[in-house]
Amino acid sequence: MLGRRRFLHTAAVTATGASVIGSADAQPLSPDLPDPAGTTPRPRNWDEPIVVYPDPTMEAFDPRFKKYLSGIGPCRRVYTGAAFTEGPVYFGDMHCVIFSDIPNNRLLRYDELTDATTIFREPSNNANGNTRDWQGRLLSCEQRLRRVTRTEYGGDITVLADSYQGKRLNGPNGVVVKRDDGTIWFTDPTYGIEGDIQGIRGVEELPRQVYMVDPHNGRIRVAADGFDEPNGLCFSPDLKTMYITDTGKTSMIRAFDVGPDNKLINDRIFHHFKNGGISDDIRADMDGNIWSAGGWADDPNFNGVSVYSPRGEPLGRIVLPEIAGNLCFGGLWHQNSVLYIAATASLYQFPVNTRGVEL
Numbered sequence: 001m002l003g004r005r006r007f008l009h010t011a012a013v014t015a016t017g018a019s020v021i022g023s024a025d026a027q028p029l030s031p032d033l034p035d036p037a038g039t040t041p042r043p044r045n046w047d048e049p050i051v052v053y054p055d056p057t058m059e060a061f062d063p064r065f066k067k068y069l070s071g072i073g074p075c076r077r078v079y080t081g082a083a084f085t086e087g088p089v090y091f092g093d094m095h096c097v098i099f100s101d102i103p104n105n106r107l108l109r110y111d112e113l114t115d116a117t118t119i120f121r122e123p124s125n126n127a128n129g130n131t132r133d134w135q136g137r138l139l140s141c142e143q144r145l146r147r148v149t150r151t152e153y154g155g156d157i158t159v160l161a162d163s164y165q166g167k168r169l170n171g172p173n174g175v176v177v178k179r180d181d182g183t184i185w186f187t188d189p190t191y192g193i194e195g196d197i198q199g200i201r202g203v204e205e206l207p208r209q210v211y212m213v214d215p216h217n218g219r220i221r222v223a224a225d226g227f228d229e230p231n232g233l234c235f236s237p238d239l240k241t242m243y244i245t246d247t248g249k250t251s252m253i254r255a256f257d258v259g260p261d262n263k264l265i266n267d268r269i270f271h272h273f274k275n276g277g278i279s280d281d282i283r284a285d286m287d288g289n290i291w292s293a294g295g296w297a298d299d300p301n302f303n304g305v306s307v308y309s310p311r312g313e314p315l316g317r318i319v320l321p322e323i324a325g326n327l328c329f330g331g332l333w334h335q336n337s338v339l340y341i342a343a344t345a346s347l348y349q350f351p352v353n354t355r356g357v358e359l
Contacts (some may be wrong), residue, residue, distance in 0.1 A: 033191040034274040035314050036061045038301045046077040046321070055350070057304075058318045065307065065316035068289075074353030075318065077108055077118040077156075083344035084198075086281075087130040087174075089138070090330025097330060097340050098138065099347060100127045103197050105144070109345055110340075112332050116348070126192065126199045129174040129232075129281070129326065133215070134182055141172035143192030143199035148172045148184070148213070161213050161220050167205040172231045174281055174326075179237060183262060184213040185223060187230035187244065196226060210244055212262060213246060224256060224264050232281030232326070236288055236310070237357045243270055243282055243290055251278040253290065253312070271312040277302040281326040289315065293341060295323030301319075305341055322346055329356020 038059050057075040060066050090097055096122050097110045106174035107127055109120035120241035121127075133139055138151040139160070140190035146169045147162035161184075162169055171192025176185050182354035187210050192199030210224040210233065220222035224230070228248020235242055235258070242256045242264060251273040270290070273279060277297030282290050295303035304320035305327060331338030336355045341348040 003031055004049070004122070004315070008226050015257075025312070030243060032272070033314075035277070035302065036317075037275075037299055038317055038319060040301055041319050044321070046080075050320070053335055057320070058316060060316040062311070062313065062315045063186070068285075068307070068316070070351045070353045075320075075348060077346050078115065078349045079108070080346040082108065082345045082347075084325070084344060085311075085347060086128050086325045087141070088340045088342045088347065089130040089132055089327045090336075090340065091132070091136075092330065092332060093102040093136065094130045095332045097328070097347065098113070098130060099131060099326075099342050100124065100140075101341075102126050102128055102143070104298070107140075108347075112330075118261075128192070129172070129186070131175050137178065139175050139184065141186060142177050143171040143173070144298060146171050146192065146199070146202070148186050151217075160218070161211065161254050164206055164220055165213065167200075170204055170206060170208065173230070176233055178192060178235060178237065178262070179198075179358075180247060181262075182215045184240070185233060186211055187227075187229060187233055188214075189227075189229040189247070191229070197321075208248075213250055223262070226267075228270070232279065232293075234282050234284050234290070234358055236284055236287055238288075243284070245279045245282055245292070247278045247280060253279050253292065253308075253310075254283065269312075273297075275299060275302060279306070280324065283327055283329060284357050285329070286357055287354060291327060291328045293324035293343070295313045305339070318350060320348060329358075 005140035016101040026142045054069045054071045055075045082101040086100040088099040107120040110117045126144040127140040131139050136139040150158045150162045169188045170188050171246045172186045174187045212223040213220050227246050231247040232245040253270040255270035257266040259265045279292040279294045282292045290308045292306045303323050306319040307315045324343040324344040330335045339350045
């Protein structure tokens, strides 16, 4: 747990600012090409304060990305000491971020006002992804019990989904709530039943699919299939497109049109990761760009958050010293323009010049 730090507490660097690959009139990069390698960041002590802006952690590959570079905000590591962090969700009414420490079987709470991180819930049933519904309640993917739950206002736990057609779910991973109708969408890969670190070793009873829950009657149906390991998911700002990551043998982000009655149609590849890395979880900003937490590539410059245009073109990256698993937008005073990144043992905070559109 970290004590109180100054607001501008972040890391020491010797670089002087974010760079742009190519000239100012460079052509946009193709979504079919491998992600750019980027520039290797200089060594950085994440426990020392700096006042170097713009923060060189963020790098632009495409001139269109320059407007998202915040000139007055550093990337800070606000907490470290977890085993593997995931699932950050922002609670503005509680000025905090709740996030998972999966192997340690707990949910943590970072307070923006005190800069302290405390235990929110322990045990958490190896919770992975978290979000809020549009009534402000916490939704969690509990891998240990292979279910999606909702925490009620009084603290009681309601099970939203734990089976489909009489068979147990594998281990729900990522979850989002559609803002126009409150439907709950979640992915169901097998990471929680493959061993005893993220959950409990178990038998796969269902295909690895994406599900939707109707909040009015509790009915669950398959929303999308054909995945190796479905993982992160989010909607576009206009709710007309759903993006879903596949972190299996072939890593990619798939895109679907959201048709009548929430049917997902026109399945296509939004971005294919040809450098060996993966996109874990994703969020959209107000311009329809997709912010992707990832890593696991041979090139450590891929560790962090990569950003893609609505056409799947790589625009830029935030390079971190740890593999990023998940992210969310928040910020008590900043209109949802602070990015929180769960990366391996830590939680990072980075102001950006855009606003997120999902919880």
